Amino acid sequence: MTGKTDVRTPPATAIILVVEDEPIIRLAAVDLVEEAGYIAVEASNAAEAVRILETRPDIRVVFTDIDMPGSMDGMKLALCVRDRWPPIKLIVVSGHHTPGAADMPEGAVFFSKPYSESALTAALKQLVGEVSG
Numbered sequence: 001m002t003g004k005t006d007v008r009t010p011p012a013t014a015i016i017l018v019v020e021d022e023p024i025i026r027l028a029a030v031d032l033v034e035e036a037g038y039i040a041v042e043a044s045n046a047a048e049a050v051r052i053l054e055t056r057p058d059i060r061v062v063f064t065d066i067d068m069p070g071s072m073d074g075m076k077l078a079l080c081v082r083d084r085w086p087p088i089k090l091i092v093v094s095g096h097h098t099p100g101a102a103d104m105p106e107g108a109v110f111f112s113k114p115y116s117e118s119a120l121t122a123a124l125k126q127l128v129g130e131v132s133g
Contacts, residue, residue, distance in 0.1 A: 013037065014038045015055065015059050015060055016033045016124065017061070017063065018040050018041070018064075019043045019065065019068070021069060028083065029063060032117055035121075036121045044055070045069070045070045046068055046070055046074065047072065050072075054068065057087050059090060060130060061090070062081050062090055064091070064093070066097050067095070067097070069084050074094070078104070078105045078108055080129060081105070082105035082107075082108070085133065088105065089128070090105055091108070091111065091120070091123060091127070092098070092104065092110050093110070095112065095113035098112060
């Protein structure tokens with residue numbers, strides 16, 4: 001035995017904030033995040049997500065749907081995150097909108113619903129720095 005650790009295990013597990021108002025879709029997204037090896041924190045709307053971000057400096061990625069009720073949709077949330085927490089990476093998803101590159105916050109990644117789980121997992125790994133791109 002060489003004493004090496006398993007190279008597939010990251011030294012610190014990234015925390016991913018999943019923001020989705022539809023409970024079944026949120027549960028599926030949380031499962032995807034956890035199956036990829038990360039810790040998921042859930043929010044059902046943008047206001048709840050901002051409250052979480054204000055108290056959790058360990059969030060590495062925000063994974064948000066665009067279409068949500070309330071005064072702030074997912075795109076406005078993504079822009080808010082980019083403005084207030086610039087190091088946090090962003091994944092934006094929607095089944096109804098396809099934002100242009102100019103509409104997206106800098107560095108954000110967009111996926112149309114239904115999204116490919118393998119492509120989303122690869123994007124998560126890239127965003128948290130587990131693979132080189």
